[in-house]
Amino acid sequence: MEDLKLELKRQIIDVLNLEDLQPSDIDDAAPLFGEGLGLDSIDALELIMIMDKQYGIKFQNKEESKAALASIDTMAAYIQEYRTK
Amino acid sequence: MQIAITGIGIVSALGIGAEANRKRLFAGGSALSRPAILSTIHGEWPVGEVPMTNAELAQLAGVQDKAYCRNVLLGLVALQQALVSAEIDEEDKKIMPLINGTTVGGMDITEQHYADWLRGNTDTLHWIRQHEAAETSRLLAQETGLDRAVTISTACSSALNALIHGAAMLRMGAVRQVVVGGTEAMTIFHLNGFASLGILSEHICRPFAEDRDGINLGEGAAYLVLEEAECARHRGAHIYGYIAGYANRCDAYHQTASSPEGDGAYAAMSATLDMAGVMPSQIPYVNAHGTATPNNDASEWRAIERLFGTKLPVVESTKPLTGHTTSASGSIEVVFSLFRMEQKQYEFALSNAFGFGGNDSSVLLSRHAVDLPENNQDGGLHTTNLYTSEGEKEYKTVIPAMQARRMTPLLRQLLVVAHEALSEAGISTPDGIVVGTRFGGMVPTEQLLSQLVETGEHDFSPAQFMNSTHNCAAGTLARSLQCRGYNTTVVSSSDTFAEAKNDAMLMLRTGTAKSMLVCSIDEIGDTWRQLLEAEQISVTNNVKAQVIWFD
Numbered sequence: 001m002e003d004l005k006l007e008l009k010r011q012i013i014d015v016l017n018l019e020d021l022q023p024s025d026i027d028d029a030a031p032l033f034g035e036g037l038g039l040d041s042i043d044a045l046e047l048i049m050i051m052d053k054q055y056g057i058k059f060q061n062k063e064e065s066k067a068a069l070a071s072i073d074t075m076a077a078y079i080q081e082y083r084t085k
Numbered sequence: 086m087q088i089a090i091t092g093i094g095i096v097s098a099l100g101i102g103a104e105a106n107r108k109r110l111f112a113g114g115s116a117l118s119r120p121a122i123l124s125t126i127h128g129e130w131p132v133g134e135v136p137m138t139n140a141e142l143a144q145l146a147g148v149q150d151k152a153y154c155r156n157v158l159l160g161l162v163a164l165q166q167a168l169v170s171a172e173i174d175e176e177d178k179k180i181m182p183l184i185n186g187t188t189v190g191g192m193d194i195t196e197q198h199y200a201d202w203l204r205g206n207t208d209t210l211h212w213i214r215q216h217e218a219a220e221t222s223r224l225l226a227q228e229t230g231l232d233r234a235v236t237i238s239t240a241c242s243s244a245l246n247a248l249i250h251g252a253a254m255l256r257m258g259a260v261r262q263v264v265v266g267g268t269e270a271m272t273i274f275h276l277n278g279f280a281s282l283g284i285l286s287e288h289i290c291r292p293f294a295e296d297r298d299g300i301n302l303g304e305g306a307a308y309l310v311l312e313e314a315e316c317a318r319h320r321g322a323h324i325y326g327y328i329a330g331y332a333n334r335c336d337a338y339h340q341t342a343s344s345p346e347g348d349g350a351y352a353a354m355s356a357t358l359d360m361a362g363v364m365p366s367q368i369p370y371v372n373a374h375g376t377a378t379p380n381n382d383a384s385e386w387r388a389i390e391r392l393f394g395t396k397l398p399v400v401e402s403t404k405p406l407t408g409h410t411t412s413a414s415g416s417i418e419v420v421f422s423l424f425r426m427e428q429k430q431y432e433f434a435l436s437n438a439f440g441f442g443g444n445d446s447s448v449l450l451s452r453h454a455v456d457l458p459e460n461n462q463d464g465g466l467h468t469t470n471l472y473t474s475e476g477e478k479e480y481k482t483v484i485p486a487m488q489a490r491r492m493t494p495l496l497r498q499l500l501v502v503a504h505e506a507l508s509e510a511g512i513s514t515p516d517g518i519v520v521g522t523r524f525g526g527m528v529p530t531e532q533l534l535s536q537l538v539e540t541g542e543h544d545f546s547p548a549q550f551m552n553s554t555h556n557c558a559a560g561t562l563a564r565s566l567q568c569r570g571y572n573t574t575v576v577s578s579s580d581t582f583a584e585a586k587n588d589a590m591l592m593l594r595t596g597t598a599k600s601m602l603v604c605s606i607d608e609i610g611d612t613w614r615q616l617l618e619a620e621q622i623s624v625t626n627n628v629k630a631q632v633i634w635f636d
Binding site: 016019043045 | 342551
């Protein structure tokens with residue numbers, strides 16, 4: 001699980017061009033959007049692509065993706081349960 | 086002075102020509118279908134294609150012996166109709182400019198040949214010249230015998246901002262007749278781009294409905310001949326209506342999303358009515374931007390409620406009939422508004438067009454002539470030095486990291502030099518921003534084109550698509566400076582800064598702004614540079630900024 005979280009943080013930093021951040025700067029439990037890291041709706045679309053391309057996860061609707069992408073913790077838990085690759 | 090509309094030409098999914106469009110508009114019923122002309126793997130999204138192949142369009146325009154991209158062909162058919170319907174004689178055409186709104190240029194051809202070009206096959210590389218949006222306009226002016234062309238590209242409000250530029254030229258007295266509008270052909274590039282944003286609907290779109298779920302992409306072109314009313318009456322021209330007011334404002338909120346309170350939309354609509362000296366209660370009809378995305382319609386509806394209160398006019402969106410014709414939608418919907426105004430005997434019709442980057446514009450049409458404010462901005466102008474990027478300047482004090490991460494290196498430099506120019510002027514937020522560019526966001530465009538070659542129509546990056554538009558820099562400047570005033574992007578194949586400055590001077594002189602930030606950004610990647618050089622086209626990467634203001 002810790003490995004998965006680190007892998008996720010590295011991908012997020014890379015895909016979202018967060019070049020000044022280190023994986024250790026991202027708190028596992030902190031919100032990725034709004035108050036926490038401060039990502040926006042376009043970042044959400046990029047994260048949905050990561051989930052699809054890397055883990056074979058397709059969300060059925062916005063509520064589902066919103067819940068899954070809330071934090072590193074929720075992303076990792078969702079991936080563990082639903083990954084198809 | 087008064088501005089009359091004396092000519093119209095239009096092609097859309099509803100048909101070819103004003104009569105065909107009018108009939109089908111009044112009959113209602115959608116002209117959307119699965120893509121039949123665009124060669125895409127995506128059959129799941131209904132689109133509004135103009136029901137003619139390129140060969141048929143070329144035949145109709147009388148240019149079957151030439152090789153033009155679809156954007157030029159659609160534009161040419163509509164432009165020829167506009168000039169014929171206005172009965173402009175050959176001599177007058179020679180001094181008449183075209184102000185053209187477009188974004189895709191020859192992308193439809195580029196995306197077909199890009200794989201060949203990357204492999205070094207140069208047989209089709211001559212087409213790279215038509216890739217440029219400004220080349221579409223130049224060819225349109227050349228084919229119709231017009232004097233010259235100016236190109237405006239503010240994404241989905243391009244054609245309306247072209248109209249505003251043309252109207253300002255008339256108010257300045259620079260010309261007595263001008264033809265304005267826009268053209269946009271569907272491409273695989275922007276179909277997949279809109280798909281990446283998750284906003285394409287699998288149904289016929291439902292603007293303002295509770296269960297609306299996105300847009301349908303469309304294509305088309307429409308042009309209007311605008312003319313000093315006195316000149317039109319003198320030559321006995323038919324008058325379709327008048328321009329009673331216009332405004333271009335910026336939401337300065339987010340690259341793609343509209344603000345919850347519809348600030349940009351509200352500002353554009355209310356400034357338009359102010360210019361006309363008309364009260365909201367006098368407006369019977371609004372042709373809304375109404376794309377049917379949850380976000381646009383919520384924001385636009387909020388702006389309409391704020392402006393009109395409980396006495397709402399008829400609000401209509403024609404997007405379910407034609408699809409969203411992006412850069413052409415502004416002029417196509419002005420034509421539809423004229424049709425409605427005549428059919429229902431409305432005194433006024435307000436038409437909106439909003440674009441990514443928060444580029445929100447409105448125009449007010451009227452059945453009877455309305456006097457536009459005299460331009461009285463003749464005072465002395467101040468100008469700062471011209472700031473350019475020589476060497477890489479430190480940007481981190483000017484741009485927060487979360488914003489900088491989506492900017493290309495030169496866009497960051499543009500923000501730095503813009504701040505330098507504003508600092509010299511002692512102005513923190515200018516009234517307006519004008520940016521000139523040749524290729525727009527070419528670096529992300531190259532990345533997406535390479536991706537099309539490598540993996541096909543899959544997984545476009547939404548961030549790259551947003552940054553591929555020509556108006557990305559102007560929108561970024563607006564957000565950074567919180568500038569909610571006039572905001573436009575002028576595209577040119579020659580001196581991009583000089584073209585931007587022309588637009589800025591026009592707006593300063595006609596009272597649209599008292600201070601303007603004028604910029605240019607030209608930034609292309611190595612792949613595109615090599616391709617252009619093989620065609621003897623050289624481009625220098627650079628940015629420029631200057632502030633011009635009245636006391």
